[in-house]
Amino acid sequence: GQQVMQIPQYQHVQEGEDFTTYCNSSTTLSNIQWYKQRPGGHPVFLIQLVKSGEVKKQKRLTFQFGEAKKNSSLHITATQTTDVGTYFCAGETYNNNDMRFGAGTRLTVKP
Amino acid sequence: DAGVIQSPRHEVTEMGQEVTLRCKPISGHNSLFWYRQTMMRGLELLIYFNNNVPIDDSGMPEDRFSAKMPNASFSTLKIQPSEPRDSAVYFCASSFVQWTDTQYFGPGTRLTVL
Numbered sequence: 472g473q474q475v476m477q478i479p480q481y482q483h484v485q486e487g488e489d490f491t492t493y494c495n496s497s498t499t500l501s502n503i504q505w506y507k508q509r510p511g512g513h514p515v516f517l518i519q520l521v522k523s524g525e526v527k528k529q530k531r532l533t534f535q536f537g538e539a540k541k542n543s544s545l546h547i548t549a550t551q552t553t554d555v556g557t558y559f560c561a562g563e564t565y566n567n568n569d570m571r572f573g574a575g576t577r578l579t580v581k582p
Numbered sequence: 583d584a585g586v587i588q589s590p591r592h593e594v595t596e597m598g599q600e601v602t603l604r605c606k607p608i609s610g611h612n613s614l615f616w617y618r619q620t621m622m623r624g625l626e627l628l629i630y631f632n633n634n635v636p637i638d639d640s641g642m643p644e645d646r647f648s649a650k651m652p653n654a655s656f657s658t659l660k661i662q663p664s665e666p667r668d669s670a671v672y673f674c675a676s677s678f679v680q681w682t683d684t685q686y687f688g689p690g691t692r693l694t695v696l
Contacts, residue, residue, distance in 0.1 A: 504684065504685075506685075512689075513673055513687040513688065513689055513690050514625070514673070514675075514685075514687045515687070516684045516685065516686070519684065559625065561685075571627070572624070572625045572627070574624040574625075575624060575625065
């Protein structure tokens with residue numbers, strides 16, 4: 472079946488440093504969604520990307536969708552302790568209308 | 583809007599017992615999902631309903647697991663008999679039309695099987 476791979480699995484940064492998580496698919500995606508799960512919480516929708524090469528920003532967060540629509544990234548500039556959590560991507564394929572979550576990247580931020 | 587409601591929030595049971603988890607999706611949402619999350623396996627989709635009909639149950643681990651959606655405002659996930667390896671957080675999520683729309687997750691049920 473379709474695989475959505477996410478790296479890294481863990482990332483520990485000093486507050487103020489940047490952070491990036493990557494999502495890769497073996498097949499072309501029709502869209503990709505990003506979710507954030509705080510420790511002890513539930514996944515919360517952040518954004519959806521649909522167009523090839525699309526870039527969207529939410530304050531310090533920048534989301535990109537690759538030109539081939541097979542990969543995506545989430546970049547956080549100048550991390551804060553409030554950014555702590557696990558970031559998931561979820562991709563939908565064209566052919567079987569299947570959407571699967573990546574394994575997530577767990578971010579910890581040291582004050 | 584109250585969001586997706588799940589009950590109970592925590593459940594501790596003994597191996598062999600039946601466990602029933604409940605979910606009330608957001609009013610007006612037509613799709614409902616059950617997920618299981620563990621440290622080892624991450625977030626796994628168990629089953630997906632659209633308009634109360636099960637569409638994809640390929641993620642249901644085995645016959646011990648069953649899910650129903652008798653109406654648009656209620657769903658259950660049942661484990662019978664439960665086993666220690668079923669210990670996990672079970673999330674219910676709903677979306678407006680189909681499973682590729684934004685999914686709104688409930689707070690989850692933390693299940694511990696002793």
